[in-house]
Amino acid sequence: MELRQLEHFVAVAKHLSFTRAAHEVSVVQSSLSSSVSKLEHELGTPLFDRTTRTVGLTSAGWALLPVAQRILREIHAAKEAVAAVTGVLRGRLAVGTIQLLSWVDLPLSLSKFHQTHPDVEIALREAPVDELLEEVIIGELDIAYIARDYSKLPDTIAVLATWDEELVIIAPRDHPLARQGQIFLSDLGEEPFVDFQAGSGLQKVVEHLCEQAHLKRHITLSVTQLDLLISLVRSGLGIAIIPAPVARGTDLASIRIAGPVPHRKLALVSRTPQPSNPAAVALLRDVHGLTLG
Known part of the structure; x- marks a missing residue:
């Protein structure tokens, strides 16, 4: 079992679509399908029910999903810990955003950040607010730009800045x-x-x-x-x-x-007032001038 296979499995489980999952992990669909099939072969059971129109998790898939998500989070945390010790920003930075984000030029800001920290892999996810909040809570996103309405944010969400x-x-x-x-x-x-x-x-x-x-x-x-x-x-x-x-x-x-x-009102949110990912802290400092902690 390879780490990449777990990443591919989690992506398909999230989207219930091989096409959208392949786009997220930046591979061709045939390679993604092959990766998932090899994982199913190694485990000796199907993880997805596939039809010509739908994709759904089997009972084995549902059992594997939380374990795979936890493994990926721990791998991510391990990379962050090493980066914090060495002082060199590496690893992955996952940023979420709404479609109508105009307060900050996010593509330009991320481009400049990448030039300064080329060893950081940046993943940008555009989605509705509810999905962004959920992905921040479960650790799939480090930070997210959201639009507020009149509802209360979950207690597990920390607001870092508002505009x-x-x-x-x-x-x-x-x-x-x-x-x-x-x-x-x-x-x-x-x-x-x-x-x-x-x-x-x-x-x-x-x-x-x-x-x-x-x-x-x-x-x-x-x-x-x-x-x-x-x-x-x-x-x-x-x-x-x-x-x-x-x-x-x-x-x-x-x-x-x-x-x-x-x-x-727009808000920049994270799971905690001090993001654990050093790359997220650096982005907040470089783009927004936020010094946390």
């Missing part, structure tokens, strides 16, 4: 709203809306904002991808409410919302 982002309305530049500097949400009852539904926390914040303004939005389209939302608004199929920094990166008109400035 506020103003929310604005976007519309085509030839839209009548584009000529206004600001507008009350209550005046938008006749406007069609494109709604962003990617589990980023933004959706609940926007719903709460509209409830407070007594606005019942006429939602004509719901999307989960930012690029598609921007294209639909540009095509005149509706207006949308998004963070101001995101709006500034588009060619659309940005209209401020009148009244108290609406905002959403």
Whole structure:
């Protein structure tokens, strides 16, 4: 039994898809399937029930999963311990992020970090907030950038930093709203809306904002991808409410919302106030100027 086989098994178990698992571990699907098949042969039992459409864990797979996850976490912790003693950053840094992250240029920040610490393997995972929190809790992610809504975070989550982002309305530049500097949400009852539904926390914040303004939005389209939302608004199929920094990166008109400035809160989270992974500590210091401990 090889460590890589356990990594491949855990990836398939997480996604219940050989295609998505292969993408996560950066191997071709045929190699991943071969690796899992060899592990099943060594153990003498199938770990997955496979059909042409679905993949599911067998009872043996369910029994192996927590053990394999614990082994991988301990291997990760061992690498971190050695790195802490030698003073050389090595190993793996797992970072999670929501789709609409605009406060920090994460690709640029990770690129600079990699140039400074080339021996650190960086894994970046984009997912909805609930999935990111779960993966932080079980140790699959070292840190994660999330969007807060009005629910309480689990007690096992530590907030390392927070930021506020103003929310604005976007519309085509030839839209009548584009000529206004600001507008009350209550005046938008006749406007069609494109709604962003990617589990980023933004959706609940926007719903709460509209409830407070007594606005019942006429939602004509719901999307989960930012690029598609921007294209639909540009095509005149509706207006949308998004963070101001995101709006500034588009060619659309940005209209401020009148009244108290609406905002959403972003948070950088970890399992503990002091991440155990030295690479995570270095990233927080280099990118955000955070000195923990």
